[in-house]
Each structure stands twice: as structure tokens, then as C-alpha cells.
Amino acid sequence: MKIIRNIEGRSHLTASQVRARARVVMLTSRSATAVSPAFFSARAGRPPARRVAMASSATSSPAPTIRLSSGTDMPLVGLGTWQAPRGVVGAAVADALRLGYRHIDCAAAYANETEVGAALREAFANGTATRDGVFVTSKLWNDRRRPEDVRDACAQTLEDLRLEYVDLYLIHWPVCWKRGTLMQDDERASIAECWRAMEGLVRDGKARAIGVSNFSEPELAALLSACSIAPAVNQIELHPRLPQKELVSYCQSRNIAVTAYSPLARGSGVLDHPAMGEIAARRGVSAAQAALRWNVERNVAVIPKSVTPSRIAANADVFAFEWDERDSKAVARVEDGVSTATSPWSTSGPVGARNKWIKPIIQALLWPVFLVARVDVQKMGREGFLSWAWSAK
Numbered sequence: 162m163k164i165i166r167n168i169e170g171r172s173h174l175t176a177s178q179v180r181a182r183a184r185v186v187m188l189t190s191r192s193a194t195a196v197s198p199a200f201f202s203a204r205a206g207r208p209p210a211r212r213v214a215m216a217s218s219a220t221s222s223p224a225p226t227i228r229l230s231s232g233t234d235m236p237l238v239g240l241g242t243w244q245a246p247r248g249v250v251g252a253a254v255a256d257a258l259r260l261g262y263r264h265i266d267c268a269a270a271y272a273n274e275t276e277v278g279a280a281l282r283e284a285f286a287n288g289t290a291t292r293d294g295v296f297v298t299s300k301l302w303n304d305r306r307r308p309e310d311v312r313d314a315c316a317q318t319l320e321d322l323r324l325e326y327v328d329l330y331l332i333h334w335p336v337c338w339k340r341g342t343l344m345q346d347d348e349r350a351s352i353a354e355c356w357r358a359m360e361g362l363v364r365d366g367k368a369r370a371i372g373v374s375n376f377s378e379p380e381l382a383a384l385l386s387a388c389s390i391a392p393a394v395n396q397i398e399l400h401p402r403l404p405q406k407e408l409v410s411y412c413q414s415r416n417i418a419v420t421a422y423s424p425l426a427r428g429s430g431v432l433d434h435p436a437m438g439e440i441a442a443r444r445g446v447s448a449a450q451a452a453l454r455w456n457v458e459r460n461v462a463v464i465p466k467s468v469t470p471s472r473i474a475a476n477a478d479v480f481a482f483e484w485d486e487r488d489s490k491a492v493a494r495v496e497d498g499v500s501t502a503t504s505p506w507s508t509s510g511p512v513g514a515r516n517k518w519i520k521p522i523i524q525a526l527l528w529p530v531f532l533v534a535r536v537d538v539q540k541m542g543r544e545g546f547l548s549w550a551w552s553a554k
């Protein structure tokens with residue numbers, strides 16, 4: 162695959178400001194080929210893609226970006242790494258960087274950060290990308306909410322990713338679990354206290370920006386009223402079935418950028434929907450590209466996961482085709498409010514109501530297990546297996 166782009170304009174966070182002009186061309190072929198950033202910007206594009214937010218601030222990266230409240234720029238398209246297995250994820254990250262991705266979404270809980278780190282190091286060493294040119298996100302797992310655990314978890318992630326800093330560090334879920342457990346609430350921990358430790362990471366240069374994930378409007382409001390550094394990003398489940406318009410608009414109106422996770426709804430009910438097929442046929446693209454472009458149109462970043470080279474290439478090619486009201490109206494037909502998230506601890510969105518009664522049952526079932534056992538998500542990443550440590554705690 163060859164991707165050729167030439168981008169100009171600026172990006173902002175609110176929809177009313179998203180009128181920047183851009184010229185983007187991505188030419189695709191079947192095989193994955195390295196294309197240097199210089200090559201990207203050296204070529205002229207097709208007619209401007211309309212209503213796509215762009216920024217030209219990062220000369221080392223041609224990727225369209227969102228300017229965060231921290232002052233840094235987050236590329237609108239990134240590569241997701243959840244459920245990208247060890248032994249495969251490194252190649253996916255390497256492919257993505259070669260193809261021009263400049264945003265990689267990671268988390269300690271994905272148990273693959275060491276391999277992502279090796280791929281990043283290799284890409285920096287062979288000149289595919291520079292550290293400054295790649296936006297790396299990681300996330301603090303749910304059992305690391307006490308200040309000392311926040312510092313240690315971030316240090317471990319940096320060691321695993323082989324980085325001096327992450328561009329964005331997120332509180333993965335708005336929950337506080339006892340260290341080494343699943344779903345066992347830690348009454349001595351709080352999101353407010355955890356956030357203060359997150360702010361310390363910014364001051365210490367370990368994270369360029371901090372944010373949250375899976376936070377609802379009331380959870381964001383509580384955090385905003387108590388923070389020194391406002392969350393730069395809220396990463397939430399967003400796809401045509403679940404647009405969450407109110408939450409997106411709440412975030413954007415408060416200068417909190419939004420990233421869509423599961424932007425392809427994990428392949429469930431979006432890509433095969435007739436309305437997406439209609440757009441795909443009209444625009445000469447795939448349903449996946451149309452789904453991604455719909456989020457990008459509203460200035461929401463997307464982080465589709467794929468370990469398939471042709472899909473990794475196609476998923477970044479979402480700026481070169483036209484988009485208008487007909488497309489947006491067609492996407493609206495896909496909305497049914499269904500979440501593809503399975504996490505039984507999720508408190509918000511459509512699964513929140515269901516989890517109100519499921520969560521206590523699972524908590525009770527797990528309680529005796531964690532009287533004697535501990536699970537270390539960070540070790541799962543480093544050592545490659547679910548690591549149980551017997552503990553008298």
C-alpha cells in the first residue's frame with residue numbers, strides 16, 4: 162500500500178470550528194510499502210476532503226490531528242492494540258508505523274506492551290518514525306488507584322514500552338479496585354486522589370497529557386470540579402450503533418477531546434448494515450472506512466484494531482473521499498443504542514443498567530478467590546502469562 166497525503170489547515174475541538182481545509186490523498190495498492198513522511202508531504206492531493214479537522218503543527222507527522230488542552234496534537238487515526246496477541250501485535254505496530262500511522266493505543270491490561278515497545282524501538286532505530294512523531298497512549302489499570310501505585314504502574318508501562326514518556330496516560334475505567342483483584346472495591350482509594358497522582362506524572366515529565374476512559378458526564382463533572390489539570394481526553398465506545406451524542410458534545414464543549422474505541426463495533430452489526438453498504442457503494446470505499454470517517458467528521462479520533470495488513474492500511478485511508486449530509490443521515494439509521502462492551506464493571510452507557518445487578522453478583526463470587534489470590538495485570542504483559550501470586554494480604 163502507498164499512502165500519499167498533503168495536509169494543510171488547523172483542527173479545533175468543537176464541531177462549529179471544524180471547517181479547516183485539507184488536501185489528503187491516499188493511494189492504495191495491495192502490498193504494504195514503507196512511505197516516508199517527507200514523501201507524504203511532497204505530493205499534491207485530490208480536491209479537499211470537506212469538514213475534516215486537520216492540523217499541520219507536527220512537521221514530522223502528516224497525520225490529521227486534534228489539538229489537546231495540554232497543547233499537544235493527537236492524530237485522528239490510531240492503531241488499537243487490545244486483543245492483538247503477543248507474537249502478532251509487534252508486526253501490526255511495525256506495519257502501521259510504516260504505513261504512516263502516528264498514534265498507537267496501548268494499555269497495561271492488554272498484556273502486550275513489551276512487544277509494542279520492541280516494535281516502537283525498532284521503528285525509531287530504523288528511521289521509520291521518530292519518538293516525537295508518534296503519539297503513544299497507555300492506560301492505568303483499575304487496581305492501581307493509590308498514588309504510589311499510579312507512579313509504579315506508569316514506570317512499569319514506560320519500561321515495557323521502552324519510552325521516557327507517554328503522550329497520553331488514561332485512567333482506564335472510573336473504578337477503584339483493591340490491588341491484585343478484579344472488581345473488589347477499594348474503599349481507601351478514590352478517583353480524585355488517583356487524579357492528583359496522574360497530575361504528578363505530567364509534572365515529572367512521564368506523561369505529556371492525562372485523561373480518562375469510560376467516564377460518564379457526572380463522573381467527568383466531578384473530576385473537573387476537583388482537578389488542577391483537566392482531563393485532555395475521554396476515550397469511550399463510539400460507533401454508528403452507539404453514537405453517544407450527548408456525551409461527545411459534553412466533552413467537546415469542555416475542551417475534552419474524544420477518542421472512539423471499538424469504532425468498528427468489533428465487527429458486530431455495523432459493517433454488514435445496509436446503510437453502511439449504501440455509503441460504501443456511493444463513495445467507493447469499504448463500510449469500515451465509512452464508519453471511521455463518520456467519527457472523524459465529528460472531530461472524534463478513532464483507534465481501530467487490526468492485525469491484518471490490508472485492513473491496517475485501509476483503516477487509515479479515511480480522508481480522501483467526499484462526505485455529506487446524505488452519508489450522515491444514512492449512518493443515523495444504524496443507531497440502535499447497542500454496546501459491544503462486555504465489561505461487567507462498566508457503570509455508564511447502555512450496559513450500565515444491566516451491570517447494576519450483574520456487578521454485585523460477580524463481586525460476591527470473586528470475593529473468596531481474592532481472599533487468597535492476587536492477579537497482576539502488569540506482569541501478564543511483561544511475562545506473557547496470567548501471573549497469580551498467593552498472598553496473605
Ligand SMILES: NC(=O)c1ccc[n+]([C@@H]2O[C@H](COP(=O)([O-])OP(=O)(O)OC[C@H]3O[C@@H](n4cnc5c(N)ncnc54)[C@H](OP(=O)(O)O)[C@@H]3O)[C@@H](O)[C@H]2O)c1
Nearest residue numbers: 241242243374422423424425426427449465466467468469
Ligand atoms: N478504553 C477502553 O476501555 C477500551 C475498550 C476497548 C477497546 N479499546 C481500544 O480501542 C481499540 C479498538 O477497539 P476494538 O478492538 O474493541 O474493536 P474495533 O476496532 O471496533 O474492531 C476490531 C475488530 O475488527 C476487525 N477489523 C479491523 N479492521 C477491519 C476492516 N477494515 N474490515 C473488517 N474488519 C476489520 C479486526 O480484525 P483483525 O484484527 O483480524 O483484522 C477486529 O476483529 C482496541 O484495540 C483498544 O486499543 C479501549
